Amino acid sequence: MGSMYSGSGEERRARTKNMVDKWLAERQQMLVLYCKLAGVESFDPDKPEKQLLRDFCQLMVDYVAFGHFEVYDRITSGEERRGEVIKVAEAAYPRISEVTESVVSFNDKYDLADHEQSLEDLATDLSILGEELAGRIELEDKLVKALMR
Numbered sequence: 001m002g003s004m005y006s007g008s009g010e011e012r013r014a015r016t017k018n019m020v021d022k023w024l025a026e027r028q029q030m031l032v033l034y035c036k037l038a039g040v041e042s043f044d045p046d047k048p049e050k051q052l053l054r055d056f057c058q059l060m061v062d063y064v065a066f067g068h069f070e071v072y073d074r075i076t077s078g079e080e081r082r083g084e085v086i087k088v089a090e091a092a093y094p095r096i097s098e099v100t101e102s103v104v105s106f107n108d109k110y111d112l113a114d115h116e117q118s119l120e121d122l123a124t125d126l127s128i129l130g131e132e133l134a135g136r137i138e139l140e141d142k143l144v145k146a147l148m149r
Contacts, residue, residue, distance in 0.1 A: 092139035099136040
């Protein structure tokens, strides 16, 4: 009984709810910036869009990392005991990992903090990324539903 994850079921549910709320809040912020970026007509390297792109990359990486390290690690570490949650997570995880790789590639290409990047492919790359994120969000929503039961 000396598990580091001990505590009443109620405490565990409260921790789960807080974790999910934080995850969804990060996702929402990231989506708002995605929509702003997607709405930009043309990217001039000297315009504020560059900062918007930087902010988006940072938020997106934070959101993806939170999902990976907080949510999935918690489920796979044994803290999550509900079979249904584990089943949903195991089914979703391979696809979610693929999207994580796409996110990292996008970030490596466009996080302009340390290099200049041509922005001519940005609209296309954003569109592809948007589809990837939409697929990931669908899977995450299934997981959130299972977690909140």
